[in-house]
Amino acid sequence: MPELPEVETIARDLRRLIVGARVSGVSSNWPRTLRSHDPETFSAVLVGRQIESVGRRGKQLLIALGSSHRDPAPAVLTVHLKMTGQLFVVPAGTLGDRHVHLVLALDDGRELQFRDMRKFGRIGLYRRDPATGLPVAGEAAGVLASGDEPLSDGFTARRLAELLSRRWGRIKTLLMNQDFLAGVGNIYADEALWRSRIHPLRDAHMLRPADARRLHAALQSVLAEAVERRGSSVDDYTAPEGDGSMQEHLDVYQRAGQPCHRCGRQVRRIVVGGRSTHYCGWCQRLPAGQKPGVPAEPAPPVRRGPRWTEFSGEAALGRTREEEAAVADRQRRLAATRKSAATRRAAARSSGAHVAAPSAVPSAAPSAAPSGASSEGIA
Numbered sequence: 001m002p003e004l005p006e007v008e009t010i011a012r013d014l015r016r017l018i019v020g021a022r023v024s025g026v027s028s029n030w031p032r033t034l035r036s037h038d039p040e041t042f043s044a045v046l047v048g049r050q051i052e053s054v055g056r057r058g059k060q061l062l063i064a065l066g067s068s069h070r071d072p073a074p075a076v077l078t079v080h081l082k083m084t085g086q087l088f089v090v091p092a093g094t095l096g097d098r099h100v101h102l103v104l105a106l107d108d109g110r111e112l113q114f115r116d117m118r119k120f121g122r123i124g125l126y127r128r129d130p131a132t133g134l135p136v137a138g139e140a141a142g143v144l145a146s147g148d149e150p151l152s153d154g155f156t157a158r159r160l161a162e163l164l165s166r167r168w169g170r171i172k173t174l175l176m177n178q179d180f181l182a183g184v185g186n187i188y189a190d191e192a193l194w195r196s197r198i199h200p201l202r203d204a205h206m207l208r209p210a211d212a213r214r215l216h217a218a219l220q221s222v223l224a225e226a227v228e229r230r231g232s233s234v235d236d237y238t239a240p241e242g243d244g245s246m247q248e249h250l251d252v253y254q255r256a257g258q259p260c261h262r263c264g265r266q267v268r269r270i271v272v273g274g275r276s277t278h279y280c281g282w283c284q285r286l287p288a289g290q291k292p293g294v295p296a297e298p299a300p301p302v303r304r305g306p307r308w309t310e311f312s313g314e315a316a317l318g319r320t321r322e323e324e325a326a327v328a329d330r331q332r333r334l335a336a337t338r339k340s341a342a343t344r345r346a347a348a349r350s351s352g353a354h355v356a357a358p359s360a361v362p363s364a365a366p367s368a369a370p371s372g373a374s375s376e377g378i379a
Contacts, residue, residue, distance in 0.1 A: 002081050002237045004150070004183030005226030006244065007056050010087060013240040014061070015054040017089045018112060022050045023065070025105035033101050033116065035078075035143070036124035046104070046125060049075060055133060058145030058182030061087075064133060076128040076135055078143055079114070084236040085121035086348055088113045099348075115348055117236065145178035150219050151227075160219075161212035164204050171207065171215075172200035173273040184219070187232055187253045190278045192218040194252045199284040200270075200277045206287070225249070234338060238345045247338075252278040254334055257327040 002010070026043035028034065034042050048068035055062045061079035079087070090096075092109050102114040102123060114123065124143060126135035134144065148155050148163070167174055174180050175189040184192070193200050195218035198211055207215070231237060231244035234254065238244075251261050256269035260280040270277050 001059065001083050001185055002085075002231065003059060003185035003188055004056075004223055005188070005229075005246065006231035006237050006239070007059050007061060007081070007183070008227050009230045009239045009244060010081075011054050011056045011061055014063070014087065014089070014112075017240060018051050018106065018110075019053060020051065021106040021108050021110070023047055023104050024107040027103045027105075028101065030101040030116075030119055032119065033114070033121060033123055034125075035122040036126060036140075042125060045071065045075070046077075053133075056183075057134065058147070058149070058178055059185070060144060062133060064128060074128040074130060076126055076133065078122075078124045078126065078135070078140065080122045080143075081237075082116070082118070082120035082122070084117040086115040086236065086238055087240055088115065088349070089240055097348075117344070145182035147178055147180045147182040150181050150184060151223055155216075155220075157213045157216040160216045161207075161209055164207050164212055167204045169204055170200065170272060171198060171202045171204045172275075172277055174204045175219075176273070176275070181219075183223075186275050186277075187234070187250070188219070188222055188226065190253045191222045191251060193284060194218075194279060195222060197283050199286045200272055200279050201286060201290065203290060206290075233341070233345065235341045236344055236348075238349065243342075243345060252280065254278065257330045 023046050026039075026046055028039040028042070031039055036042070037045065045068070046065070048070070049065035051063060052066050052074075053064040055064070057078075059080065061077075061081075063077040063079065065075040065077065067074060079085070081087075090111050090113055092105060092111050094111060094113075096103070096113050096115060099117045100113050100115045101119065101121075104112040106112065114121065124135075124140060126139045128134070129136045134140075148159065163180065164171075164174075167180065172189055172193065175184050175192070176186065190200070192215060196211070196214035198207070198215060202211075226232065226244075226246040229244055229246040229249065230239060230242070232246040232250065232253075233243035234247045252267050254276075255267045256278055258267055259265065260267055260283060263280060263282050265280060265282045267278055268281050270279075
């Protein structure tokens with residue numbers, strides 16, 4: 001599922017492409033994509049509104065809309081891409097494939113198409129609070145994440161330490177809780193924990209102030225870097241103006257069996273809260289008091305003497321043929337999965353000629369960030 005950097009990238013692309021355009025028509029072929037209205041009502045309420053800004057809250061896009069002849073109140077579209085949602089801006093009349101489930105016709109001769117192969121994505125339309133840029137209170141209960149935005153000015157190391165002190169449970173699970181931090185998911189939780197040298201099974205409330213400071217710095221650095229690199233295109237994620245490249249710079253995510261970039265030992269994989277979790281057992285150690293509660297992981301055979309099995313390569317000293325074969329097989333399967341995902345993204349992009357913003361529609365100037373949304377998502 002696209003996380004903060006990926007959704008932020010899509011917001012920035014759309015901001016340049018569609019701000020200033022007016023919605024002139026709506027078509028939908030999968031009613032469950034719409035979480036707030038039936039298709040006819042959704043179209044009637046949306047048509048005629050001008051797109052004023054594009055932002056983000058957590059993992060969801062916020063498309064701010066002006067008034068219409070039917071309703072003088074400003075509105076906001078919430079777009080949750082889920083696993084396979086994609087947004088493309090194409091010339092009017094472009095025939096999308098069977099996975100395009102919502103099309104917004106724009107008055108400048110283009111369309112905004114929502115493509116979702118697995119049909120998990122959800123789009124809602126609500127009245128907008130001008131003060132916050134979010135849906136008015138009570139209209140979208142439970143739709144948006146309520147956690148802190150990790151790239152906002154108010155999210156400091158002190159704030160993170162305060163939040164951690166109140167929470168019990170494993171730190172990896174907590175980081176992915178959208179009511180704790182908005183926008184962090186599996187990829188960047190693993191990466192931030194590796195950068196901060198914190199084991200994913202550490203008890204959150206037991207982290208010391210120094211741990212919280214390292215984790216805060218790691219979260220902000222990895223998320224900012226991922227935004228700069230347009231996110232991680234490891235599965236179906238792609239933005240209106242192309243893929244991301246952060247997947248080429250990840251340190252542990254999907255690197256099980258490969259050498260840690262810091263110490264050279266093998267990156268490990270366990271399952272935490274139903275999610276694959278990647279970490280270095282040497283760089284990210286569990287305190288002795290927590291070790292009895294660690295879920296069972298295949299125990300390595302007891303061997304005498306040093307064995308340099310942590311390094312990849314055909315001639316790794318001490319590594320058995322079975323160990324080498326397991327590492328090679330894991331890497332082959334990962335390469336095949338990424339190749340398949342890249343093929344799907346290319347097919348999605350080739351379904352229409354994607355276009356840039358026309359010169360007649362100037363990009364909107366940066367605006368102040370609403371208090372309830374991310375600063376980098378609205379500005």
